[in-house]
Structures are given as C-alpha cells and as structure tokens.
Amino acid sequence: MAGSGTTVIEVNDLEKRYGDRLVLRGVSFAVEQGEIFGLLGPNGAGKTTTVEILEGLRRQDAGTARVLGLDPRARRGDLLPLLGVQLQASELPARMTVGEALALQAAFYEAPVDPATLLDELGLAEARRTRFGKLSGGQRQRLSLALALVGDPRVAVLDELTTGIDPAGRRDVWDLVERVRERGVTILLVTHLMEEAERLCDRVAVLDGGRIVALDTPTALARAAGSGTTIRFRPSAPLPAGLLAGLPGVGSVTQTGSTVTVSGTGELAHEVIAVLARHQIVAADLRVEQATLDDAYLSLTGPRGDGPAATDQPVTDQPATGQAPATTRRS
Ligand SMILES: Nc1ncnc2c1ncn2[C@@H]1O[C@H](COP(=O)(O)OP(=O)(O)OP(=O)(O)O)[C@@H](O)[C@H]1O
Numbered sequence: 001m002a003g004s005g006t007t008v009i010e011v012n013d014l015e016k017r018y019g020d021r022l023v024l025r026g027v028s029f030a031v032e033q034g035e036i037f038g039l040l041g042p043n044g045a046g047k048t049t050t051v052e053i054l055e056g057l058r059r060q061d062a063g064t065a066r067v068l069g070l071d072p073r074a075r076r077g078d079l080l081p082l083l084g085v086q087l088q089a090s091e092l093p094a095r096m097t098v099g100e101a102l103a104l105q106a107a108f109y110e111a112p113v114d115p116a117t118l119l120d121e122l123g124l125a126e127a128r129r130t131r132f133g134k135l136s137g138g139q140r141q142r143l144s145l146a147l148a149l150v151g152d153p154r155v156a157v158l159d160e161l162t163t164g165i166d167p168a169g170r171r172d173v174w175d176l177v178e179r180v181r182e183r184g185v186t187i188l189l190v191t192h193l194m195e196e197a198e199r200l201c202d203r204v205a206v207l208d209g210g211r212i213v214a215l216d217t218p219t220a221l222a223r224a225a226g227s228g229t230t231i232r233f234r235p236s237a238p239l240p241a242g243l244l245a246g247l248p249g250v251g252s253v254t255q256t257g258s259t260v261t262v263s264g265t266g267e268l269a270h271e272v273i274a275v276l277a278r279h280q281i282v283a284a285d286l287r288v289e290q291a292t293l294d295d296a297y298l299s300l301t302g303p304r305g306d307g308p309a310a311t312d313q314p315v316t317d318q319p320a321t322g323q324a325p326a327t328t329r330r331s
C-alpha cells in the first residue's frame with residue numbers, strides 16, 4: 001500500500017553542525033501516511049542525526065522538522081505516545097525479562113497492542129520469561145522492535161531493523177513490518193540492507209555527506225543506475241554474424257570462450273530468446289541480470305562507506321531526557 005496523500009513526516013532544509021562540522025546540509029523530504037520510507041547512506045552520512053531530530057532528541061541548527069504536524073522538540077510530550085522508536089541497541093536491566101520489559105513499555109501508551117501476540121509474531125514467545133542479559137543478539141534486536149511497536153504508534157522509526165537477525169528471522173520481521181504498515185502506520189526505516197529496502201520501501205532517500213543525493217522508488221533508482229540488463233548464455237550453435245547486435249535495445253554483444261554476453265535495455269531478454277528460438281539455437285546456462293538498488297546505491301555513493309571522519313568533534317548535544325521507559329542507548 002503506498003501513501004495516502006497525508007504528509008506525516010516533513011523535513012525542510014535541515015542543517016546540523018557538530019562543532020564547526022556541518023553534517024546535515026539542507027536535507028528535505030516528506031513521508032506520506034502509510035508509506036515505508038527508507039533512509040540509506042554510508043556510515044556518517046547523517047541518517048541517525050536526521051532521525052534523532054525527528055524523535056526530538058537533537059535540535060537542528062536550521063530548517064524545520066514536523067512529525068504528525070508537531071515540532072518534535074517543542075512538542076515532544078505530545079509526540080511520544082504517537083511515535084514508536086527502535087534504537088540501534090537497547091540496554092535494559094540485565095535481570096528484567098522480555099515480558100516485563102514489554103509490559104512496562106505498553107503501560108506508557110493509551111491503546112497498546114497485545115504484548116503476547118506481538119511476541120508471538122516476532123518469534124519471541126518462548127523467550128517471554130528470559131532475562132534481557134541472557135538474550136542472543138538476534139533476540140535483543142527482535143525485542144527492540146517489539147518495544148517500538150507495542151504502543152501501536154502512528155509513526156514508527158526503525159533503525160537497522162534486522163541487524164543481527166538470521167535470514168529466516170529477517171523474512172518474518174519483514175512480514176510483520178508489512179502487516180504494521182497495512183494498519184496505516186507510517187514507517188521511517190534506516191537500513192544498510194539493499195534487499196530490505198527493495199522489499200519493504202515505497203520510496204528511499206539516499207543520503208551522502210549530509211545531503212540527499214537521490215530520492216525515488218527502489219525500482220526507479222535501479223533503472224536510473226543505467227546498467228540496464230545483461231544476459232549471458234552458451235549458444236548450442238555458433239551465432240550468425242550480427243544476429244543479436246541488430247535487435248532493439250541491444251547495446252553490446254561480446255563472446256568470451258563459449259559464453260555470449262548481451263547488454264542493453266528494454267525487453268532485451270524477450271528479444272534475444274525469441275530470435276534464438278527462430279534460429280533453433282538453445283541458450284544453455286542462461287542468466288539474466290537486472291540493475292538493482294545495490295547498483296544504484298553504489299553509483300550514487302561510491303563503493304566504500306566514509307566512516308566517521310578523523311576531525312570529529314566531541315559530543316556536544318546530549319539527548320533530551322524524559323524519554324519512554326525502556327532505557328535505551330545507541331551503540
Ligand atoms: N554527537 C556528535 N558529536 C560530534 N559528531 C557527531 C555526533 N554524532 C554524530 N557525529 C558525526 O556526524 C556525522 C553524521 O553521523 P550520523 O550518526 O548521523 O551518521 P549515520 O548516517 O547515521 O551513520 P551510520 O550509518 O554509521 O550510523 C558523522 O561524521 C558522525 O561522526
């Protein structure tokens with residue numbers, strides 16, 4: 001389900017400095033109700049800073065931020081009951097059980113969902129009586145998602161949703177997030193996983209060096225990456241000269257050993273297979289590769305993450321106090 005046309009999250013020309021370093025340089029985007037909006041970008045791009053401004057944990061130096069029409073810093077008290085936040089790492093008292101943590105968090109919301117059902121959906125039912133200190137990394141991650149969702153928030157901010165969760169568990173979490181979105185919840189998802197963004201996000205913004213360098217649907221971004229389609233196969237008989245080069249959309253045809261590689265755009269696979277069939281040539285080991293969000297991401301941000309720069313300033317902006325009960329901190 002795509003957005004409904006009601007803007008739920010809006011940032012305009014957001015700027016943020018740490019010391020004399022500008023880490024957000026005019027970030028603007030709007031997320032509609034019911035959308036899953038992804039924030040991608042290399043380490044240090046400014047994703048967490050943006051998200052923390054939206055959560056009311058940090059104050060921007062310029063620009064505006066609104067969540068459900070509220071200024072997150074000035075109206076934090078009004079916003080918290082409407083917002084579910086998953087942090088990169090949760091630290092609960094080691095002796096607190098999963099069930100206790102969830103019950104405590106649920107008590108802060110007017111109409112929480114049933115904690116038992118949520119634990120079940122997240123594969124944590126059997127860990128209900130397990131103390132936090134004994135949970136595996138993947139279980140802690142699931143619990144942090146449960147804590148973000150138990151209040152039945154209207155907006156959920158999910159940071160590194162499935163980090164540390166095994167592939168099967170990851171799919172369960174994605175299914176759950178889709179069901180949450182179907183209830184009309186708007187989701188801002190910070191992720192480093194392209195597969196996750198492709199699967200879940202209606203639109204993604206790619207942040208790099210404190211600026212948005214692209215914002216579109218995952219499919220449109222992949223298409224714009226321009227690498228088009230590549231087909232590889234081993235023909236059962238030599239190809240007549242010029243057979244493939246003249247087809248619509250074909251950019252190049254090369255042969256290495258017995259493998260032919262055709263690159264181009266449009267309905268390339270269909271065209272190639274049809275013409276081979278007309279010449280009664282079988283394409284063995286046929287592989288079709290399409291540009292993915294991965295290609296788009298790498299062409300937009302370069303092949304490496306920048307990581308924190310050596311010129312980092314000391315922490316100058318402390319998170320506000322008075323947050324929801326589970327004491328949480330970022331890794
Ligand atoms: N409290 C702080 N004081 C000084 N510099 C900071 C502070 N928090 C973040 N930074 C710097 O601001 C820049 C943006 O950081 P931010 O955490 O927003 O990036 P990110 O995109 O979330 O990165 P990651 O993917 O690694 O989580 C980085 O260079 C980071 O080192």
